[in-house]
Amino acid sequence: ETGVTQSPTHLIKTRGQQVTLRCSSQSGHNTVSWYQQALGQGPQFIFQYYREEENGRGNFPPRFSGLQFPNYSSELNVNALELDDSALYLCASIPDSNTKEAFFGQGTRLTVV
Amino acid sequence: AQSVTQLDSHVSVSEGTPVLLRCNYSSSYSPSLFWYVQHPNKGLQLLLKYTSAATLVKGINGFEAEFKKSETSFHLTKPSAHMSDAAEYFCVVTLSGGYNKLIFGAGTRLAVHP
Numbered sequence: 001e002t003g004v005t006q007s008p009t010h011l012i013k014t015r016g017q018q019v020t021l022r023c024s025s026q027s028g029h030n031t032v033s034w035y036q037q038a039l040g041q042g043p044q045f046i047f048q049y050y051r052e053e054e055n056g057r058g059n060f061p062p063r064f065s066g067l068q069f070p071n072y073s074s075e076l077n078v079n080a081l082e083l084d085d086s087a088l089y090l091c092a093s094i095p096d097s098n099t100k101e102a103f104f105g106q107g108t109r110l111t112v113v
Numbered sequence: 114a115q116s117v118t119q120l121d122s123h124v125s126v127s128e129g130t131p132v133l134l135r136c137n138y139s140s141s142y143s144p145s146l147f148w149y150v151q152h153p154n155k156g157l158q159l160l161l162k163y164t165s166a167a168t169l170v171k172g173i174n175g176f177e178a179e180f181k182k183s184e185t186s187f188h189l190t191k192p193s194a195h196m197s198d199a200a201e202y203f204c205v206v207t208l209s210g211g212y213n214k215l216i217f218g219a220g221t222r223l224a225v226h227p
Contacts, residue, residue, distance in 0.1 A: 002156065031213060033213060033214070035217075040220075041220070042217030042219050043157070043215075048213060048214065056214055058214070090156065090157065092157075092215070094213050101147075101159060101162060102159075102215060103159075104149075104157040104158075105156050106155060107156055
């Protein structure tokens, strides 16, 4: 158990729709990162939030956006869904930049049809 | 720029035999290196990490890895495989310092046969 929970566990959406994925981090972890893991690949960094501000972003278009809240929860929003957005989305909770250790949730499996 | 190459996409061993999962990295700066394991329908679990202390790192479940700067390698080993070790393994690199972006390799699927 990592203490990081994600919801929902599975989701099916139609192309063009919007989706919100949620993550609850460990208390006291000020940094949260989101990753996309396509089938058969390693996770790819989407973005990172530190104390409610985005402080790093991977090679993903602006239709991928996020929010982080003071209660250590966060959201990943994806607009105008495309078929290629089908993937496992992972949330990682990081206690501090010195340890570098990330605690991952179980992920949300998104299928776009 | 940093990158990670996992040299084998699939590794198959018999139970009780040694495990070797190979990883090479590329980094312009002092890297932090990790191995994560992912069991089916589960999230990623940290096996071990290297952050510029001892070059031989011991992790959970009997796994260990050795950081070799001259070879830019961080191979994962275990003396004796167990059936429960069957999973996907990811080698990961990140920069030392404030930014926490993790760069994952493509993964190695480990199969363990009776």
